[in-house]
Amino acid sequence: MSTLILGGGVTGLAAAWHLHRRGEAVEVWEAGASVGGWMKTLPWEGGHFETGPQGVLWQKGTAVDRLFSAIGLPFRSPGTGARWVGKGGRLVPVPASPPALMFSPLMSVGAKLRMALEPFISVRDPEPEEGLSAFITRRLGKGVATELLPAMVAGILAAPPEILSVDAIPKLKQWEATGSLVNGIRKSGVSHMVVPEGGMGQLPIRLASKLPAVRTGLRAERLVRLADGRWRVSGGGEAREADRVVLALPAFEAAALLGPVAPQSAGALAAIPYTSVDLWHSRHTPLPALKDSFGFLIHPPEGRGYLGSLVPSWMDPQSAPEDLMQLRSFIGGAFGKPVDLDQWEGVSARLKHWIPSLSEASAVRHERAERAIPRPELGHRGRVKAALEGLPGGVDWLSNARFGPGVRDILEGLEAWN
Numbered sequence: 001m002s003t004l005i006l007g008g009g010v011t012g013l014a015a016a017w018h019l020h021r022r023g024e025a026v027e028v029w030e031a032g033a034s035v036g037g038w039m040k041t042l043p044w045e046g047g048h049f050e051t052g053p054q055g056v057l058w059q060k061g062t063a064v065d066r067l068f069s070a071i072g073l074p075f076r077s078p079g080t081g082a083r084w085v086g087k088g089g090r091l092v093p094v095p096a097s098p099p100a101l102m103f104s105p106l107m108s109v110g111a112k113l114r115m116a117l118e119p120f121i122s123v124r125d126p127e128p129e130e131g132l133s134a135f136i137t138r139r140l141g142k143g144v145a146t147e148l149l150p151a152m153v154a155g156i157l158a159a160p161p162e163i164l165s166v167d168a169i170p171k172l173k174q175w176e177a178t179g180s181l182v183n184g185i186r187k188s189g190v191s192h193m194v195v196p197e198g199g200m201g202q203l204p205i206r207l208a209s210k211l212p213a214v215r216t217g218l219r220a221e222r223l224v225r226l227a228d229g230r231w232r233v234s235g236g237g238e239a240r241e242a243d244r245v246v247l248a249l250p251a252f253e254a255a256a257l258l259g260p261v262a263p264q265s266a267g268a269l270a271a272i273p274y275t276s277v278d279l280w281h282s283r284h285t286p287l288p289a290l291k292d293s294f295g296f297l298i299h300p301p302e303g304r305g306y307l308g309s310l311v312p313s314w315m316d317p318q319s320a321p322e323d324l325m326q327l328r329s330f331i332g333g334a335f336g337k338p339v340d341l342d343q344w345e346g347v348s349a350r351l352k353h354w355i356p357s358l359s360e361a362s363a364v365r366h367e368r369a370e371r372a373i374p375r376p377e378l379g380h381r382g383r384v385k386a387a388l389e390g391l392p393g394g395v396d397w398l399s400n401a402r403f404g405p406g407v408r409d410i411l412e413g414l415e416a417w418n
């Protein structure tokens with residue numbers, strides 16, 4: 001069986017690696033000049049910055065652990081750093097354990113008491129699909145849904161939970177299926193954020209190095225079914241025939257290719273919205289409280305388009321020169337972007353509002369992540385189902401919009417797919 005994989009992001013490369021490992025002939029086409037998609041580590045004077053993920057959730061004996069071990073990818077874990085939620089005009093620490101949350105000012109007393117009842121809430125069938133806010137309200141109460149959830153979700157999907165499906169975070173239904181979220185989390189154990197040595201971009205580079213045929217700068221433009229049932233893909237003046245084609249592409253890119261051959265799938269995929277976000281990377285004099293922390297997220301109504309800032313130099317000390325602390329601030333997303341946040345001056349003013357002692361930045365970089373994050377709104381499950389059911393034989397679609405937003409979700413999804 002020969003397979004042509006379109007898309008050389010982490011999804012396409014990890015899928016190709018699974019197929020290659022079991023002896024299948026596989027080739028990858030990547031439209032960009034280098035592999036990785038959003039997962040790229042780019043050089044920045046004396047260090048580097050990440051264009052997309054800045055860490056991956058790792059746990060012994062999971063799909064991430066198995067892949068990293070099999071490809072010999074060295075990685076480091078920064079441990080558990082402090083984190084905060086910006087609320088009521090100040091940064092409130094996020095407690096490290098659920099019992100500590102009971103004493104935290106992060107939520108009202110009523111919200112905490114209701115949250116404690118979660119293990120006694122009955123499990124609901126997966127159908128019909130619930131909204132994310134409705135799911136959290138049902139299991140943990142309205143207090144958690146309105147006082148804590150928005151910042152957490154903004155940090156993952158840059159969108160408000162009221163418009164999202166519970167499938168936006170697939171772990172939630174998996175945990176509930178064990179009897180309760182508390183039980184599910186306890187059973188699945190604790191994951192740690194880890195970063196490959198040299199940055200996240202090393203993961204796709206290492207995967208590509210294990211594959212026989214990865215072509216970069218080659219964009220698939222047309223997909224045609226041949227009389228014998230095989231597929232012909234063409235683009236960039238080249239053509240390839242294969243038994244199977246795997247579209248490891250964002251839904252809107254897959255929709256464009258599938259339009260002429262699978263209109264139902266194409267329509268369903270085109271209806272999956274994506275969120276854009278602005279990323280500001282900045283370097284500052286290290287602040288004792290911040291430099292060894294994960295960072296902070298701002299409660300969305302208060303942030304007014306400023307979603308929060310993480311500290312990549314804590315996650316990955318190689319990212320910044322030793323005497324500097326590197327921040328990455330997230331702007332906009334599905335919340336919209338006020339005009340004052342178009343320029344660094346506006347972003348810097350917001351940062352200083354939350355951390356008054358922060359020094360002026362000695363270096364700043366702006367990156368726009370256009371249509372970078374799938375937005376699984378309510379109805380997502382039906383769209384994914386229609387897309388998969390409408391695929392012709394010999395064509396498949398793999399994506400974070402199918403498996404879940406994080407690299408961990410993708411790698412777990414690929415193990416099950418494989």
Ligand SMILES: Cc1cc2nc3c(=O)[nH]c(=O)nc-3n(C[C@H](O)[C@H](O)[C@H](O)COP(=O)(O)OP(=O)(O)OC[C@H]3O[C@@H](n4cnc5c(N)ncnc54)[C@H](O)[C@@H]3O)c2cc1C
Pocket residue numbers: 006007008009010011012029030031032035036037038039051052053054055056057218219220221248249250253277279369372373398399400404405406407408410
């Ligand atoms: C700003 C940001 C921060 C994130 N932070 C985290 C994090 O901390 N932890 C975490 O786990 N996840 C994080 N994520 C999510 C994670 O990065 C993504 O889920 C993952 O990288 C998606 O990989 P992919 O291969 O599915 O898609 P992509 O990275 O989009 O790759 C798709 C590839 O297909 C190529 N392509 C498109 N069209 C064609 C075509 N016609 N022919 C050939 N090739 C084509 C593109 O050039 C691209 O390289 C973050 C994402 C973003 C954007």
